[in-house]
Amino acid sequence: MPMPDGGAAASDSHESASGPRASVKAVLARLQRATPATGATLLIYHRIGGGTRDELDLPTASFARQVDVLRDRNVVSLDTAVDRLEAGDRTPGVVLTFDDGFDDVYRNAWPLLERHAMPFTVYLATAYVAAPMRWEGSTAKGTAGRGLSWDQLAEMVDSGLCTVGNHTHNHVPPAELTEQELDLCTAAVEQRLGVTTRHFTYPWGIPVPRLEPALRTRFRSASTGEIGRNGPGADLMHLRRVPVRRTDPDSFFAAKLDGALGPERTYAGLVRSAKAVGLSG
Numbered sequence: 001m002p003m004p005d006g007g008a009a010a011s012d013s014h015e016s017a018s019g020p021r022a023s024v025k026a027v028l029a030r031l032q033r034a035t036p037a038t039g040a041t042l043l044i045y046h047r048i049g050g051g052t053r054d055e056l057d058l059p060t061a062s063f064a065r066q067v068d069v070l071r072d073r074n075v076v077s078l079d080t081a082v083d084r085l086e087a088g089d090r091t092p093g094v095v096l097t098f099d100d101g102f103d104d105v106y107r108n109a110w111p112l113l114e115r116h117a118m119p120f121t122v123y124l125a126t127a128y129v130a131a132p133m134r135w136e137g138s139t140a141k142g143t144a145g146r147g148l149s150w151d152q153l154a155e156m157v158d159s160g161l162c163t164v165g166n167h168t169h170n171h172v173p174p175a176e177l178t179e180q181e182l183d184l185c186t187a188a189v190e191q192r193l194g195v196t197t198r199h200f201t202y203p204w205g206i207p208v209p210r211l212e213p214a215l216r217t218r219f220r221s222a223s224t225g226e227i228g229r230n231g232p233g234a235d236l237m238h239l240r241r242v243p244v245r246r247t248d249p250d251s252f253f254a255a256k257l258d259g260a261l262g263p264e265r266t267y268a269g270l271v272r273s274a275k276a277v278g279l280s281g
């Protein structure tokens with residue numbers, strides 16, 4: 001991540017959670033029927049309080065309100081969610097995933113996650129540890145964020161709350177994704193943190209079918225940017241996720257946790273349509 005969709009959305013958004021995007025989302029959220037969710041909902045975060053206006057960079061106050069909502073939910077580790085899927089258990093559970101490994105996650109999200117003992121996963125691109133987060137095809141605007149340091153990662157991992165997932169070493173585009181990219185990341189994490197990466201997420205959320213056999217031998221799960229929840233019988237190498245964005249009003253965030261994800265899908269369709277007719281991006 002960022003996904004093509006999320007990245008493009010970032011480029012044309014310079015508004016807050018009260019702008020036109022937010023208004024559309026608020027209307028969509030009101031149309032949501034209150035059907036309970038089942039199975040695993042994997043939320044996608046990137047940056048928290050990074051100070052940019054990127055769609056993938058949430059103000060810390062927004063994230064804090066989301067954590068308050070999540071306290072009443074069943075937030076579980078990615079391993080627990082996968083255990084349940086393998087056992088055919090439909091219990092609703094929310095998994096918090098942070099893509100790339102920005103250091104603002106440590107500064108601004110970690111204090112809240114630690115206080116409430118919430119498990120979470122950082123899908124780490126190891127080439128950017130303690131370095132500027134810039135890679136080929138990155139859609140981020142303005143000053144690059146910095147990557148988490150090994151010390152910050154170690155503190156979070158040692159708490160037992162943080163799972164470190166594999167997000168390749170160099171955050172390469174799909175065409176350049178190789179087994180070596182997977183193994184460089186795994187080796188760095190093992191050497192510096194003493195843990196093995198058991199879960200993978202594709203850069204930009206784009207599945208690479210030719211790499212699937214290699215993923216299956218290395219990881220318990222692989223996740224994508226495809227919107228959806230995961231129930232028993234889900235393909236563990238194609239877990240779906242739900243993105244969280246800067247202009248999501250609180251009601252729209254709540255709609256990510258319940259129901260059939262109708263507002264989320266409708267909004268994604270609207271963004272695609274707007275781009276198709278050249279209204280944004």
Ligand SMILES: [Zn+2]
Pocket residue numbers: 001002099100167171202203204
């Ligand atoms: Zn990424």
